[in-house]
Amino acid sequence: MLSDKNEQEQTLTNRQGHPVTDNQSIRSVGNRGPTVLENYDFLEKITHFDRERIPERVVHARGAGAHGYFEAYGTVGEEPIAKYTRAKLFQEKGKQTPVFVRFSSVIHGGHSPETLRDPRGFAVKFYTEDGNWDLVGNNLKVFFIRDPLKFPDLVHAFKPDPVTNRQDGERIFDFISNTPEAMHMITFLFSPWGIPANYRQMQGSGVNTYKWVNEEGEAVLIKYHWEPKQEIKNLTAKEAEEMQATNFNHATEDLYESIERGEFPEWELCVQIMSDDAHPELDFDPLDPTKLWPTEQFPFLPVGRMVLNKNPQNYFAEVEQAAFGTGVLVDGLDFSDDKLLQGRTFSYSDTQRYRVGANYLQLPINAPLKHVATNQRDGQMTMHVDLAEGQNPHVNYEPSSLGGLDEAPKEAKDHTPHVEGNVVREKIERENNFKQAGERYHILEDWEREDLIANLVEQLSGCQLSIQSRMIELFKQCDEDYGKRVEMGLQNHRMPGVKEAEGHAANPY
Template identity: 45%
Template sequence: MSDKKVLTTNNGAPIADNQNSRTAGPQGPILIDDFQLIEKLAHFNRENIPERRVHAKGSGAHGTFTVTNDISKYSYASLFANVGKQTPIFARFSLVGGERGSSDTARDPRGFSVKFYTDQGNWDIVGNNTPVFFIRDPLKFPDFIHTQKRDPKTNLKDPQMMWDFWSLSPESLHQVTILFSDRGIPDGYRHMHGYGSHTYSLINKDGVRTWVKWHFRTEQGIKNIHPKKATEIAGTNPDSAQEDLFKAIEQGDYPKWRVYIQVMTEEQADNHPENPFDVTKVWSQKQFPLIEVGVMELNRNPENYFAEVEQSAFEPSNIVPGTGLSPDKMLQGRIFAYADAHRYRIGTNYQQLPINAPKCPVHNYQRDGAMRFYTPDNAPNYEPNSIDSAPKQQPQYAEPPMHVPAGTMDRHDHRVDGDYYSQPRALFNLMQSEQKQLLINNIIGSMKNVNHDIQIRQLKHFYKVHPDYGTGIAKGLGIDIDLIKN
């Protein structure tokens, strides 16, 4: 018997001729009974699944997470059980607003998501390369993303939409300042930090909850691309970040990130002057210093991009015992939105795909649906039941009650605090003079064709952050400074 692989149909039957369709005579019409032709054409029509509504273009790789510091006083999660413990991971990096064909050098936040295949289930951190976000209420998320996509009439990207929304949403100032700074265009994915961005929680064996912020700090060093160079790369190698990550791993130059947490007790949160669950703001690292947890290393490229990167599904609702969520409004919205996006885009059984499937046993009462291929043998599909061998709930894994501020259930205005300026001001003051000028030039380039009234509205916000910030942009746009001082 030959060692050559036999070409087959999807049902495994050998194919005798893959060059010619079945026809009625040499020049006759094609016959509908050519199931091989029908199968190839029908499958080809369905080879693309809908692209992600956000984070459409991305790159991914497999690797490991290794514990380097004991954090058992904060969490009893098995992946943190002891120093040296290693957990397999899959990480995906992405552009937030662009389509799958976007350039990797676009000015855009980068998604930074990690799936930990722990021995008690999959745990996902779904974050970005920035510690904050543009909005703090998920009700505004579809509106915001619409401004980052294409105008429904022209089908063009439109700075007018972006700045109109941002100028009416001053909570965006912190993220806007980061986006238009030198860190707005990272040099590939290896040279940027990652953040969980939201406030999450950890729970220890005594049932004590601690609020945490996750930080992934690149061991390769921060590198960014100047806008002019980014434009050149976009025209010559729009997949530069994908190529850089793949080649580095292929050559054994495995990228690493050192993983840290900031921690805040529930009592500290209750007395914190700012809302600790506001994703538009950071926690002071002087007050809440970084605590090392471990090291993430990427050391294996996907064998098939579609199967492992395009079909990978991350969701903040994937938590494991010893980890938890928080009252962060944006996080609460994403808990629903991400899993629902996967159900639409990939199918209701997306968690059974190899890239998403847990490495530990799965037992539940979900059944059927498109592409279902795993169902426990001889098991009921209802619960409670009286069958001893059927899966049962385990009360010892219950989370402690989560304290939330008392108050009325209503649509509370999330813009009542008024402090949109102190944290962007602190960031602006940290910048070197050349960084400030680059930030100002980048914003001028983006705002130059925006309506005058929107320019004035946004410039007033920049001026409140810092007079030099607003004045520098106003001069570049040819706008009288006196118009933005009040």
Template identity: 65%
Template sequence: MHPQTGKSILTTRQGHPVHNNQQQRTVGSRGPATLENYHFLEKISHFDRERIPERVVHARGFVAHGEFEAYGTIGDEPAATYTRAKLFQVKGAKTPLSVRFSTVIGGRDSSEATRDPRGFAVKFRTEDGNWDLVGNNLPVFFIRDAIKFPDVIHALKPDPVTFRQEPNRIFDFMSNTPESMHMLTWLFSPRGIPANYRTQDGFGVNTYRMVNAAGEGVLVKYHWVSQQGVESLTEEQAAAIQATELGHASKDLYEAIQRGECPRWELCVQIMGDDEHPELDFDPLDDTKTWPQDAFPLRPVGMMTLNRNVSNVHNENEQIAFGAGVLVDGLDFSDDKMLVGRTFSYSDTQRYRVGPNYLQLPINAPREDVPVNTNQDGGPMSYRVDNRAGNPHITFEPSSVAGLDQADESYREYRPFVSGQVIRAPIDRQNNYAQAGERFRTMPQWERDDLVKNLVNLLGQCDKQIQEKMVWHFSQCDDGYGRRVAEGLGIADHS
């Protein structure tokens, strides 16, 4: 404590008091500077390393904290009917969580008013460890197989030569990927630019499983239903915001929580029996499809409330790490081809960005009452040793001396039967156009007008062969859809 000001004293990271933070140590007042300027060297070398690599996707984002309150039921039935996951079982049980909203394609300092999917990632800190539900604000995606993920992102990212997002590159890829028509119909509608992070729904997108105490499993899709309603921006409204503000959505969320206007989302699930469902004209594991709600209704599970802002953006936003494979007991994977790829990729990118010990950071670690006992050791930035059951010499299993034991297998593991040739092949029921056409037909007229206008604006910058190919795809979705885009482009509809 400074004796005159009463303020805390500035120190180095070694804890040494800093008596002069205005000038380096020099020979005379003009210099040269001396090499042993330890305070300066520590300060400037840390400054040179203040940034970690930004995310390849979802680089621009913002985090808030809150809680999830369970209803104890899934729809009208006890939660235990479908899952043994503890966080859902007891009415009123609260689970702390963090949410990161983001854009997908833009860099860390890009605009939040761009036409782009919004990431909607939730980290539940449950009594059984962390569960990450990593999704978007739109219910479907561009592709159905993770092997195409680098391709679709490369198409949407800036051209490697001009460093501009080029419509010709985007629609070149999309015109050769018919399954993308459903996502494009969502993205170029008003839903493509949410007004802010509070007024958007969220979707898990992937298909997961729930497993109950008897080891019985069902397929499940997750939905976050905004209690603030859904509001979107037109291109003109977004352009007006972007003219003066790049981070309007982060600002809106931060200020709303500061005012005590805490946003809420109801978690709902759709449930389907775990089989191939030959009665459907699509594969329920296909991420380019939605499940019809008349056949698979939304069943409320609980309510999420965001009520606390971050205290440090770097520690809690840049370093927070989500993984599609982070599940707790009672929640399980499906055979969704996108989910399998995401399970590896999401955690792998955090090991690269933040380091192999990223899960030791407070923002990523389980809550304090959850033990973490591993035989993992070392690596850059390791700052603790995981509990070794009292014997620091034993870093392996099994051991007859000490160390860690496997958990008991008293629970009933879900064991689906799978058989077939190991092949590289597309799914059988692709049906690339039906749901895109249905989406177009069920939009209000003004949304259809906005969708067509947005597509025409970008397709108008594309080569004619790409325009004609996209019109053909839209015509397969709906005759009127293709005709209107063709008219806007001034080309014949080749439906």
């Protein structure tokens, strides 16, 4: 076997055998992004990750869904919405757009209990007059990581051990203790907010930063938030255990039966708006998905409401085969330079082509409610040809003078952001990994803080002492009291069999 004398056996490589010198950051134009396409290590890593499970989703396997509608207010706050976006679904007060929503847990399999500690997916498909728009996010408003190169590592750490096939808290906290940007999400996740009582009474968020674009091609940065009209409700670990003892399908059951009774769940869609620049006055980067935008500076502005009023007729055809992607936008909506968003945009649709098939967009649940005319042909499970009325069926290319398809007329100015910088592998400058986690700790009510500490101590108690020490130091950097309470809890809870180099935490979920 050929080997470089400077390369150790444990050196990380890609599948081509190339040493990976930076497994933390993808290549981007400057450290804020956007990303560049020639990210070979990332593309190899994420495409393999997208194909790791057959046929169940790699993440978000357990889900429930419902149909409904979105009703626009025609305004954003008290201003006409056209000032910020030309997206047609928002323009007219009272305009209704059909939607399908899929709620899900993230890490666990398709038949796992819905009482487990886990973020919840909140994915909305809008069937607009300009085609589909997918708003894909979760209930906790932030995420564990900010660089898409780390997503397979994150999920691998949270998924079962590849040898024992058991989820292992030590593996999870081994990863988290070496990933300080995750502290904000961990503080959310191990508090009662990590176990929503059901799907109707939880928030949703787009998590990533997007853009809105108006008729003049001018853009602003946007964060999306779904606020339930039902009271927000979460479960403590004890309440979840009691629920699981009698019903591990409680969230699916609750959603289905409430709609059957005519008690239709409703959410208000709010946005936060920020000018499209780096905002050096902030102590965090507005593109960072591990951060919240402070509402006192960037208030929630209502733009519409969503009502779910119809259950699926067939779970598999509608809920299981529903396919979402962060890159599915309509005119007036756009991407920011958020590197995690750009990585998700490739990965989500790539996963659907693998999981459901090349023609997943021809399935009724995924198809837009408008005409589709493309030059894409064939592929597994083709159900029809995307021909326009009067199109020459012999022509599946463009341009053509033989009766093929024509480009659509441009109705508004393009958004043309300026990009300049060296192509680098770097973390963002304003990481500020601990401040918002500490603020979240203080925002929690007393009983929520007690539950948070108890949950963390329970799971960390079985980890190696080196992992416990790293986590305590990270908690102290978030807030001194936070770290000291975890430290004291571990001292009181320490198991006699835990050794400095051994120990496995119980299943944290």
